[in-house]
Amino acid sequence: MKEYTFFPGCSSEKNASAANMEHSVQALCKILGIQLNEIDDWNCCSASIGYAGGGQLPRLAMSARNFALAQQQRGMTDLVATCAACWLAMRETAERIEHEPQVRADINIALKEADLSYEGGIKTRHLVEVLIEDFGWDALKAKVKKPLTGLKAAGYVGCQTNRPFGIAGESFENPLYLDKMIEATGATAVPYAKKVACCGGALMFTEVEKSCALVRDLLQCAVDNGAEVIVTPCPVCQLNVEVYQDKINQLFGTNFNMPVIYYSQLFVLAWGGSWEDAALHQQVVSAEALRRFA
Amino acid sequence: MADDQAAGRTILVVGGGISGLTAAVEAAEVGYTVLLVEKEPQLGGRVSQHFQYFPKLCSPSCGLEINYQRIKNNPRIRVLTLAEVEAIIGQEGDFTVRIRQHPRFVTEKCTACGECGKACTALVSNPFNFGMDQVKAIRNSHAMAYPNWYFMDADYAASAEARSLPCPVGAIDPDMTATVLEEKVGSIVWATGWQPYDAEKIHPYGFGRHANVSTNMRFERLANSYGPTAGRLLRPSDGKEVKKIAFIQCAGSRDHNHLPFCSRVCCLASMKQATYVREQYPDAQITIYYIDLRAMDRYEGFQKKVETDPGITWIKSKPARIDEDPVSKDPIVIGENTLTGIRYADSYDLVVLATGMEPTSATTARVPGNNAAYDEYGFVVKGGQVLSSGCAAAPLDVAGAVQASTAVALKAIQAAAKRG
Amino acid sequence: MAYDLSFAQDVYKNSEMGHWIKMCKQCGVCAGSCPLGPHWEYSPRQLFQLVRGGKKEEVLKSSSMWMCTSCYNCIVRCPRGLPITHIVHGLARYASVKGYADPDQVTNRFATKIFWGNIVSTGRVGEALLTMRLYFVDGLASGIKRGLEMKDSALGMLMTKRLNPIPIRGKIKGYAGFTAMIAKAQELEAKREAGA
Amino acid sequence: MEAKKIGCYICTGCGIAEALNVAALEKIASKEQKLPVARTHGFLCGAEGLQMIRDDIANEGVNALLIAACSHRVKTDEFERFGTPLLDRVDLRDKALWVQDISAGKEAKEDLQMMAADYLRMGSVKLKKMNAPDPFQDEGFSRDVLVVGGGIAGLTAAKEVAATGYRAIVVEKSPALGGMVARMHKVSPTLPPYRVLEENPIQGLIAAVQGESRIKVYTNATIQSTKGAPGLFDVEIKNGDTVSTERVGSIILTTGYNLYDASKLDARLGYGVSPDVVTSLEFEEMAKAGQLVRKSDGKPAKRVLFSLCAGQRDANHLEYCSGACCTYSLKQALYVLEQQQDGAAFMLFQEMRTPGQMEEFYRRVQEEGGVIIKGDVEQVGKGASGGLSVQITDKLLRGKETLEVDLLVLATGMISTVDTQDPNKPSPVGQVAEETAKSVLNLEYRQGRSMPELKWGFPDSHFICFPYETRRTGIYAAGPARRPMGIAETVTDATGAALKAIQVVEAVAKGAAVHPRSGDLSYPSFRREGCTQCKRCTEECPFGAINEDDKGNPLFNPTRCRRCGTCMGACPQKIISFANYSVDMIGSMIKEVEVPPADDEKPRILIFACVNDAIPALDMVGQKRGALSPYVRIIPLRCMGSMNLVWIADAMSSGFDGIMLMGCRHGDDYQCHNVRGSALAEIRLSKVSETLNRLQLESSRVKMVEINIMDADQLPTIINEFAEQIGSMDLNPYKEF
Structure with missing residues (x-):
């Protein structure tokens, strides 16, 4: 059993938009032997869109509080995040605490108001990095019980899992780990030009049509390349690409009905987990195409 | 005077490209003894892979040939090919260097008659053409090669066929092993030059992923009648004639993600390559994407000349990325024209990345021991035991490399005259 | 007067990562990298030159900064290593704080008011409330209209237990400390932004 | 001198024995050509074959070698190191065997045999006509180096010459050393991390030069005349009323640059209108004096606009880029940003040209707040609060903008100070060009007092592979006198020029040529009694090597000579020759070719190839x-410039049916290593139709082509099409005679 401090983020809460991710992540960890110790009483990371309301320091302070709590509760053990935005916000905060003394000092002035302090040092990691680096491809493949042979999946890495930090060792323009994950389950990763395209992110809320146009291009590319399902590591990507398909069909006269699932769901399914373990019942666009492997 | 000083005072020149050749020949023609060490089987270095020089659009072989003649006529120059300097001990005026000479598997008896090559059935990827074609495992690296003396790839030397190759003069020796020499030298010139920046590292441009994204050095080989297409400008995916072509400047240069410095020659090289295209395809459309056109000093005349070509579109823009049309395999260049503010997504038959110069002294040709000072890019600069010239010292065009190497030849003479 | 540097110098000093604007060499990579590029009135590169040119009104009243999806494409490609995403966020914030940004600009309104208000009110995002606030921001009628447009999706989310039927969420346990922390941070931030 | 004894060695390896009747060749050598020694060997370049030759040299007294084997491309160490200058290589393999397909049958084999036999005959007669050169020597040779110009280039050159153990003489026209750089404040970075301005090195350099016993300095001095040749230059140095004469071996021209006259620039730039518009040099002097102020009212200059390319890259002013001004202006921007409180520097650029590691310096200046603007100055007016109001076109903001600044600095460009003459306008016959004594060197050369230019007034001759070469042997230009360049590059350039200056005096001492025929010991001589004073040789020598006496006879300066043979080619009287290269030698080779009788229908085509x-x-x-x-027979020439028209007549009267001349590209982008050789050959050839008409032959029988070294793929077509064309004509009627 490997233990990590865990920051699930707001979308992974019960009845939140990435509840399916959280559920499948837990199932995945159980199979692999990972214990995720959630930070008690964590707060929102403020996400990238937090810049406008929060500015610099309040925004960074929010992640700093989570670090401080993590250190109090779990010492310096690696902190794992599953949400792209949370992971990015925490990495950014960690970097600025490390490299900018003024920021570190100011953050601590603010943290003091909550009787906390944090000087840096906890390593923030994406769950994907844990799987690759701490377990390795062979271990991931070895768990496969029901190879997803014949399944054509388009790996959609998106933005914030990929930039500006990215999964260690991967290219910003053509990261390969997600394709390798798909292949590790026995499925086929379709070649696909939009794997790091943007889904609109938070602008899906405000610039709906512009963002929907981005997602339309993305879906079209997946369809053109024969994908039956889109697989992603990012809750924002998952939400935007899955939930807005109706809207897109309405706006552009298209007829998309593309299931969009998390890599964790794919693994759980291939590793012999149930439909429910994989939280595939929690898809807005039905993932029935995968039922044949359940 | 000079002859007296030359006694026992050898100048070691490392690198047999245009810089090393120049330093060696210029020093030897003053009357000094020169040991020229080249790691490849033949001299000429990077320039020998070029089709033409700007601005005169003439062949590098022409100037190289004169330098080879100067070597042939000058007994003071000793050339060691397939050789690398492993260790440097001592100081200016009194160095001992250890040189490893890799086996050539062909002895100096070779008359370059070509019989072995005819019989050889092993084809290997051709490094001289950047792997764009295949070549015999026993060969000369290129037609104008000097010394005109065949060599054999090490892998092939271990094969059974290598032992049975015909040679009228018995020059083939697959059992040849490396030898290590120790030499006393008075001064050392590091002239190891540059390598093209690895275009695969420039991920947004898709080299290696997109079939029809090439590089400037590959394009030089394509244009060359001795190159993989016998000089025809054809695109890799389907052999189609290149009628719509883009050159992208600063592909890897002036970029903190890659080479932070300017490689100096790429703007002019692309202008020159535009003339290759025009020569073959009078109706071709050419686009050059650039940040700043750097046709320094008199090269401005060349820029002005190329600018008279109405078929060239100049776009002040560093493209953001290159996509590929999945069906036609046309590369699509995407970016913003900074003078109009208009975004573009233009497809081409071929895109040529003007990749920059990475000093080999930063990677494969480090100076042994603590004998060199480097700048943060890996160029060998003033302050160490060895002198440096050409593109081992700074990104330079050929004339600049010759100029610097002539100067360093004098510094090497002065240093060799010091008593250690 | 053009190229009066007082605005630029204030931005360099008081806008997040603003000092990096000095370093742009106007290559255009950022503009070509942006997913919503065509919708920007001024591309990042142009914004930077406008800042240097002293074009305060043009910059701060522009909707450009609000078009950033935070995809970070520009940041990883910029050959001068400018943290463009952060610079643009900083400029947006600057425009908002200094009162130049149109308060009705949809993203401005959402980011500065709705989203931030949502997270600081409890310590975490309340997605349902966030969505409702967003839809009803222009009043009841248009809110209902927007809500209806998305009703199938919302229903889907509800049915798959990915949307909380109870929009109000509870506060985090340490909310008092959290609020005090935010207040302190905001106080320091305000000082910094004022150029103190 | 001992009698010549020729040994002929025919290699039978590399398939020669299989394709050729070697015994017949051997017989030609021994019986027909009567060579005293003629041998064959199956592996001539092997140890045994070479020993055979060495034995003949030792035991048989053989002192001239005819090696009939492969081409000069291979085996030079083996075949060309016997220590005798009397050597010729007959290429039976590469240029005969390998270009003939003898599988075609008996006739092909016979043709090849004839070709090989002809080449052997040509080689034999060549060697017979060849004498060992006797190197030119003179007791008065000097190894001292004259450096003209006492700026950073000249001082560097002199220092480097002295540091190598040679004496240098510096001539500076102004009262003090230091030149332009002495007027400057600081210099741009040359060392990592390429971010920091460096202290001006000029004072240290002046001190080093003044403290060096091997350097003699003349200030307030000009060159009244330069006579002689490398090793033997006699230079009259005028200082006031005193004229001193110095004998030197070589000359380095480091007279630097003048700035383009800013008052000639477009009026919109405002120079001369407001005192607050200054040139970059004026600004430099202000910075040096610590006076960065508005000249109009003495107020501190806080906002400074630098306009790069003030006249450069402009067809109305200087067509070229000055190379260094972008970096230079960035340096000056840093003066403003570092020295002035609240200083602001704006760089109005066309193309920001900071090559190589200077990109980092560009970054530094931006980091310090320097603002870049792509655009042009439109109008300069008076500012609201003094200073200037400058209207510009701003290409990045896409519009017209107005900047209030304290100073506008115009980065004017560099013009070479070397007086040059356009080589494409040769001086009229009988006159010395540039009679005015304006020239820097005042060369007493038949072809004029100035240096021939390459382009835009710069005096080099070949600026890619051999940038130091000029058309005046032993005279090298360095620094901005040669090409626009900045300080760091000037220092490098001057060091390189110092090497070339030393190299030439060492070559001269041995009687040897410098580039491109480095080491060649031959030099031209002429038979005075045959001279008609036509002056073609003195006019045509690409290097101005030949002067004239009062009667118009040529006066050869062997140490100026580059051994290209252009004089020999020019001479209608055939009286100029080298010990080992002459009109007679080539003419004899032509006559040695056995031309088949007309009824054989086998034409003969002669190729002269550079x-x-x-x-x-x-x-x-x-x-x-x-x-x-x-049917082709190839004769190599040192340069097409050495092609004498009499050979055309010789060949035609010997029965050749066609002649092809293969020279290098000429024109603006010439590749001729002797600059004018192939161009002159073309001019001469234009007169050949007269000769042919006299012989009643078609002028299409003679053709000149430009051949590039990479033309191997095109050559068979070029040659074979010509051969076909000749074949389709009637055979040369002179065959019968």
């Missing part, structure tokens, strides 16, 4: 096993 490009290209044809017409 050894620099055409011969290597022909070697490549062999290496690639291209097929050439069996």
